[in-house]
Amino acid sequence: MTRALVLQSDFGISDGAVSAMHGVAHSVDHQLSIFDLTHDIPPFNIWEGSYRLWQTMAYWSEGTVFVSVVDPGVGSTRKSIGVKTGSGHFVITPDNGTLTHIARTEGIVEVREIDEKVNRLPRSGESYTFHGRDIYAYTGARLAAGVITFEEVGPALDPDSIERISVKEPAVDESTVSGIIDILDIRFGNLWTNIPRDFFKKMDIEYGDTLNVSILHNGDEVYHNSMTFGRSFADTHKGEPLVYVNSLDNLAVAINQGSFARAYNIRTGSNWIILFEK
Structure with missing residues (x-):
């Protein structure tokens, strides 16, 4: 079953970064429906990336795959993960707090650490600064297109272990x-x-x-x-x-x-x- 793929980032649209992500996803499946949430998240603003995911997700059908890349720690030891939410959506993203609002509202029911030996764009192994293209868009497209199952994203992690930003409740x-x-x-x-x-x-x-x-x-x-x-x-x-x-x-x-x-x-x-x- 093919699902919609929705992309979000802080890349802007003044260069080819977003187009490259589209190209990678399109190369996985030429019939894949690819949409943009926004690419105008302020640079490095994980909080806003978290909010925009929550603001938008409920209006997409169950099973939609979101790729969210606001990643000031790219190339570091932070994990790359895929999650299934309580609302039945999927998110491919760095584990850096960008799921804070979703975790509070929809809940996270399952987490997988992306196996980069399998779910990484071929011939990109020496690149460490564009995981949005090489890991997240590629893995998200493979999941949305049904090339891999969610279990094939990688090994399971404890949902309580993912990073969250502190939030003061109303x-x-x-x-x-x-x-x-x-x-x-x-x-x-x-x-x-x-x-x-x-x-x-x-x-x-x-x-x-x-x-x-x-x-x-x-x-x-x-x-x-x-x-x-x-x-x-x-x-x-x-x-x-x-x-x-x-x-x-x-x-x-x-x-x-x-x-x-x-x-x-x-x-x-x-x-x-x-x-x-x-």
Whole structure:
């Protein structure tokens, strides 16, 4: 059975790297359906690579094979792995934390260390800096095309042994909802949090309510303001901030027709804390 192959990397598209990955996958099976998730992950940003996988995976059919290459440790002792997720998808990737969000949400049910003696592009054995082409695209294509089974990726590993990045979980109490700024809505500069919409329901927060919003970086407050909880950007005037529910059913913060991230120099990760108070 042939599965779709979806590629993600931090390679950009200004040179031939992504095309080379497509070429390797196409050479495995000329009928293989190959798609791009994104190749605009900021260089070396494992956290964002992890998030984009989670953001996208649920919308692809069970059995889809993802290749994710954000690999600042290429050529080092870090492992190359294939995993099967709790949702029935497969990911071929370096073991460097890029599965953090998937492990938290979908779960990892099986892990295989890639056997590079078998699953490596022929005549590439002396290359140590382009594993995205030589190992990950090649192995992912072979798995997607049915040339190998998942068991033939390599020997089994303990799913609990894979690398994970530390994540601060969202929390709610009688007066405050807190979480982290998980990712930026890059093009528009909105802040997407890891706080589910249901947390506002627990506090009886309704659309139209005014909220106090604070953002802390490494414990220091870098932003504090009050803003409206709106259904859409139409609930505020141009240039005003608002809280809204994003397309993943989590809470987000934006400036209507402006970039919140750029205006206040906000970034992402577990050291960027956001708090909402009614």
